[in-house]
Amino acid sequence: xxxxxxxxxxxxxxxxxxxxxxxxxxxxxxxxxxxxxxxxxxxxxxxxxxxxxxxxxxxxxxxxxxxxxxxxxxxxxxxxxxxxxxxxxxx
Amino acid sequence: xxxxxxxxxxxxxxxxxxxxxxxxxxxxxxxxxxxxxxxxxxxxxxxxxxxxxxxxxxxxxxxxxxxxxxxxxxxxxxxxxxxxxxxxxxxxxxxxxxxxxxxxxxxxxxxxxxxxxxxxxxxxxxxxxxxxxxxxxxxxxxxxxxxxxxxxxxxxxxxxxxxxxxxxxxxxxxxxxxxxxxxxxxxxxxxxxxxxxxxxxxxxxxxxxxxxxxxxxxxxxxxxxxxxxxxxxxxxxxxxxxxxxxxxxxxxxxxxxxxxxxxxxxxxxxxxxxxxxxxxxxxxxxxxxxxxxxxxxxxxxxxxxxxxxxxxxxxxxxxxxxxxxxxxxxxxxxxxxxxxxxxxxxxxxxxxxxxxxxxxxxxxxxxxxxxxxxxxxxxxxxxxxxxxxxxxxxxxxxxxxxxxxxxxxxxxxxxxxxxxxxxxxxxxxxxxxxxxxxxxxxxxxxxxxxxxxxxxxxxxxxxxxxxxxxxxxxxxxxxxxxxxxxxxxxxxxxxxxxxxxxxxxxxxxxxxxxxxxxxxxxxxxxxxxxxxxxxxxxxxxxxxxxxxxxxxxxxxxxxxxxxxxxxxxxxxxxxxxxxxxxxxxxxxxxxxxxxxxxxxxxxxxxxxxxxxxxxxxxxxxxxxxxxxxxxxxxxxxxxxxxxxxxxxxxxx
Numbered sequence: 001x002x003x004x005x006x007x008x009x010x011x012x013x014x015x016x017x018x019x020x021x022x023x024x025x026x027x028x029x030x031x032x033x034x035x036x037x038x039x040x041x042x043x044x045x046x047x048x049x050x051x052x053x054x055x056x057x058x059x060x061x062x063x064x065x066x067x068x069x070x071x072x073x074x075x076x077x078x079x080x081x082x083x084x085x086x087x088x089x090x091x
Numbered sequence: 092x093x094x095x096x097x098x099x100x101x102x103x104x105x106x107x108x109x110x111x112x113x114x115x116x117x118x119x120x121x122x123x124x125x126x127x128x129x130x131x132x133x134x135x136x137x138x139x140x141x142x143x144x145x146x147x148x149x150x151x152x153x154x155x156x157x158x159x160x161x162x163x164x165x166x167x168x169x170x171x172x173x174x175x176x177x178x179x180x181x182x183x184x185x186x187x188x189x190x191x192x193x194x195x196x197x198x199x200x201x202x203x204x205x206x207x208x209x210x211x212x213x214x215x216x217x218x219x220x221x222x223x224x225x226x227x228x229x230x231x232x233x234x235x236x237x238x239x240x241x242x243x244x245x246x247x248x249x250x251x252x253x254x255x256x257x258x259x260x261x262x263x264x265x266x267x268x269x270x271x272x273x274x275x276x277x278x279x280x281x282x283x284x285x286x287x288x289x290x291x292x293x294x295x296x297x298x299x300x301x302x303x304x305x306x307x308x309x310x311x312x313x314x315x316x317x318x319x320x321x322x323x324x325x326x327x328x329x330x331x332x333x334x335x336x337x338x339x340x341x342x343x344x345x346x347x348x349x350x351x352x353x354x355x356x357x358x359x360x361x362x363x364x365x366x367x368x369x370x371x372x373x374x375x376x377x378x379x380x381x382x383x384x385x386x387x388x389x390x391x392x393x394x395x396x397x398x399x400x401x402x403x404x405x406x407x408x409x410x411x412x413x414x415x416x417x418x419x420x421x422x423x424x425x426x427x428x429x430x431x432x433x434x435x436x437x438x439x440x441x442x443x444x445x446x447x448x449x450x451x452x453x454x455x456x457x458x459x460x461x462x463x464x465x466x467x468x469x470x471x472x473x474x475x476x477x478x479x480x481x482x483x484x485x486x487x488x489x490x491x492x493x494x495x496x497x498x499x500x501x502x503x504x505x506x507x508x509x510x511x512x513x514x515x516x517x518x519x520x521x522x523x524x525x526x527x528x529x530x531x532x533x534x535x536x537x538x539x540x541x542x543x544x545x546x547x548x549x550x551x552x553x554x555x556x557x558x559x560x561x562x563x564x565x566x567x568x569x570x571x572x573x574x575x576x577x578x579x580x581x582x583x584x585x586x587x588x589x590x591x592x593x594x595x596x597x598x599x600x601x602x603x604x605x606x607x608x609x610x611x612x613x614x615x616x617x618x619x620x621x622x623x624x625x626x627x628x629x630x631x632x633x634x635x636x637x638x639x640x641x642x643x644x645x646x647x648x649x650x651x652x653x654x655x656x657x658x659x660x661x662x663x664x665x666x667x668x669x670x671x672x673x674x675x676x677x678x679x680x681x682x683x684x685x686x687x688x689x690x691x692x693x694x695x696x697x698x699x700x701x702x703x704x705x706x707x708x709x710x711x712x713x714x715x716x717x718x719x720x721x722x723x724x725x726x727x728x729x730x731x732x733x734x735x736x737x738x739x740x741x742x743x
Binding site for chain 1: 506508509510512513533534537540541689691692693695696699704706707708709713
């Protein structure tokens with residue numbers, strides 16, 4: 001499961017935000033904001049996709065560039081959310 | 092209103108002058124269904140399609156002066172014709188009619204090209220001065236009425252719409268890639284350039300002379316603003332009074348007609364003002380019209396009804412559904428004759444049809460107020476961004492951005508950092524002349540990703556912003572920031588989209604003439620010189636207008652915040668009732684055929700729309716932009732050439 005995160009993210013971005021360029025041209029550490037690939041409605045599409053595909057809930061305060069602005073950042077964020085430790089309730 | 096057409100030089104093809112003029116004027120017959128007229132002299136032909144509004148019995152055109160040496164074909168109104176006629180009669184000119192048209196020929200006799208300086212109106216006209224063997228074309232100051240021209244070999248031709256030029260043998264329309272680039276940046280090509288190669292548009296406030304085979308274009312009026320910090324010291328109460336009086340007079344002049352005048356009542360401040368002014372200064376029974384929508388995101392009926400009650404008008408409205416928009420787009424593009432990025436013109440075509448069906452030919456409407464009195468959100472955005480630029484690291488300052496769009500539910504849900512990223516464009520360079528418009532233009536420019544390789548190659552390293560920068564008036568840098576932003580909006584978007592695609596073309600499709608008190612040049616000149624604080628007080632737009640008009644309007648309307656006129660975009664073209672042309676126009680074959688867009692890129696966009704996932708401005712603009720460009724190409728490129736060739740063949 002963990003290995004297929006980056007390809008899935010790349011595929012989603014290429015399909016939804018990149019009209020022209022192919023997946024190949026998107027580098028994992030490339031800022032989506034700076035490239036103009038994602039705007040304020042686009043990020044909500046991304047959040048919806050992540051919640052649906054990976055069965056997580058993205059908090060309002062988690063919708064920040066640090067978590068979502070590149071393939072690398074999105075993957076790291078996802079891995080943190082999917083790690084069992086993060087689901088443990090703090091007593 | 093009317094349509095005009097004509098030529099100077101040899102008649103192209105194997106046609107007679109009469110047949111050519113008839114073809115040209117028939118192509119724009121929708122602009123003037125009441126009468127047609129032509130005038131032919133050796134080497135020149137003028138044609139006119141009339142929408143009779145002033146002097147119904149004798150105002151036929153083309154019209155001449157006393158001795159027939161000066162002829163005019165004219166689209167529009169000279170609202171101060173009564174006063175001008177008096178002055179001209181006093182200096183010996185003899186009038187045969189009661190029309191405003193006749194004022195033009197006598198004024199030209201008197202003052203030649205300087206005659207336009209005296210005209211208060213919306214106009215596009217052609218004068219044939221037979222003594223000097225000179226054709227003079229003129230267009231009004233703000234760009235209300237259109238006139239296009241082109242050179243075909245030795246022949247110079249002009250017309251109200253490009254379709255009349257396309258009727259000339261030898262005319263083969265092609266899309267100009269640079270104009271496409273400009274459209275996908277500024278929402279419009281920059282006049283005199285049009286979307287068609289070789290076809291020019293006379294810019295607002297300009298005149299053209301064609302003499303001895305040579306074209307000379309000159310500007311007779313320009314938008315002027317005070318130097319930064321130099322706006323005349325004026326109190327709010329005095330400004331309110333003066334603006335009020337100017338608007339009253341502008342409206343009074345625009346009520347001059349031999350047919351009844353109605354009004355559009357969108358529910359917003361501007362049309363409320365124009366309607367209230369008619370109501371208060373004329374005994375005429377007031378008939379108002381509006382368009383309504385299914386979704387509350389776009390609909391303004393509640394405000395419309397409130398105004399109807401307050402002003403006691405007889406009102407009717409027409410509902411515009413998504414299906415209507417889908418169905419109407421081809422007709423919209425045939426009339427607009429350019430690609431568009433929003434569907435907003437479509438409901439206005441439905442509205443003008445409704446007006447016509449109710450027996451009206453003329454409507455008063457509020458366009459122009461947002462440009463000259465700072466009504467648009469873009470002006471507030473620019474102000475907030477400048478404030479933010481003063482302290483770019485501040486987390487607090489950009490939060491003001493959210494206050495801008497209370498009506499956009501989707502936007503309220505948007506995360507702050509992403510909202511900021513959009514508005515951050517150009518923040519590091521507040522001195523940039525385009526500071527106010529950079530977010531919009533940058534966002535729109537992303538659509539160029541959809542261009543085909545051929546279009547990209549043709550555009551090469553052309554830079555639209557650099558081009559525009561070179562065309563700014565010399566004084567631009569001395570104006571204050573609000574004036575600069577207003578100049579950009581008033582000189583580009585207003586004539587290039589609002590008055591054309593949304594205005595004249597949609598109304599003229601059903602032979603309805605719009606009249607615009609806010610575009611009376613005296614009102615424009617006055618508003619331009621007002622200090623910024625009277626127009627945008629804090630974040631309160633059109634402040635001085637609210638103060639000036641508060642005595643005429645219910646408080647809720649006088650205080651109503653801006654709700655931009657919008658209509659459903661991409662959603663109008665997908666779903667169960669999808670019109671057939673949509674699938675055809677967006678198909679791989681069609682995209683290949685026009686060669687304007689990239690096949691896989693469009694396929695991705697279409698897939699997104701079909702899945703209902705096209706949200707946000709970018710996808711919606713992309714879909715409407717691509718679809719409208721395809722429709723434009725299919726209806727006017729190639730086929731026009733084919734048609735003309737067929738005609739030439741038949742005649743030969």
